[in-house]
Amino acid sequence: MKSVLITGASRSIGLETAKQLSKKGLFVYLGSRNIEKGNSIVKELYDNGFNNIKAIEIDVTNLDTIVDAKNIVEREQGKLDILINNAGISKGFPESVLTTSIKDIQEVFDTNYFGIIRVTQTFMELLKKSENPRISNITSGLGSLNLHSDPNWKYYNVKLASYVPSKALVNAYTILLAYELKDLPFKVNAIDPGYTATDFNHHSGPGTVESAASFIVKHTLTDENAPTGKFFSNDIEDKSEVSPW
Incomplete structure (x- = not known):
């Protein structure tokens, strides 16, 4: 049975992704900063017919919890x-580059970017023991420099001083990571689940968590011929195409 760790999986897209992967027969480690909350969610999932899910305490800003999770x-x-690097935060909208504090930007970067690096580096030893390891870095179209430079893009005016560059860094890290692992059977991709109605955005997005999670699963459970080091977005019309970086 294949195993998967999903960070930030105690709600919204992460939780739905855990449910869909469980249904596909994978053993799912549901990453949660609060283990009591995680255990409560897993109990509810089991009561509703799900199997092969275990809550695991992991805070991507706390290396000790990451190491403990790796040991488990x-x-x-x-x-x-x-490994699905899903955990992420935002300081909300609007967020001006002229007035947003360095402290706020650092807080977002610590979760969205440095958190991915901490988890990936810590779990690399275990991933290399898999026959067909996969790393999916959950990103956003807001991390695309090409799109942000296009005045005709529908989200052109959504400029966030911490969140946007944090996701641009995630995209860059994905390229670098895929390159370093290119001679191994890894597939490493950045996946944008699209503008989805979640607590993250006060349920303002048009997409559903089911669609978002399904898109993540599609580009994670790939075969040996799948691409690596690419950026896929659920917001583009042809969802099989590589998105503009």
Whole structure:
């Protein structure tokens, strides 16, 4: 049975992704900063017919919790097949580059960018033990420099001083990581689930968590011929195409 760790999986898209992967027969580690909350969610999932899901405490800004989570997965599975770096935060809208504090920007970067690096580096040993390891970095179209430079883009006016550059960094890290792992059977991609109605945006997005999670699953459970180091967005018309960076 393949195993997957999803960070930030106690609600919204992360939780729905955990549910869909469980239904596909994977063993899911549901990453949660609060283990009591995570355990409560898993109990509810089991009561509703889900299997092969375990809550695991992991705060992507706290290396100790990441190492502890790695040790649990190693003890129980011996390896990790899939890592989905889903945890992320935003300071909301509007967020001016002229007035947003360095402290706020650093806080967002610590979760959205440095958090991915911490988790990926810590779990790399276990991922390399998998026959077909996958790393999916959950990003946003707001991290695309090409789109942000196009006045005709529908989200052109959504300029956020911390969130936008944090996701641009996630995209850049994905390219670099895929390059370093190109001679191994890894597939490393940046996946934008699209503008989805979640607590993250006060349910303002037009997309559903089911569609968002399905898109993540599609570009994560890939075969050996799938691309690596690419950016896929659920917001573009042809969802099989690589999105503009």
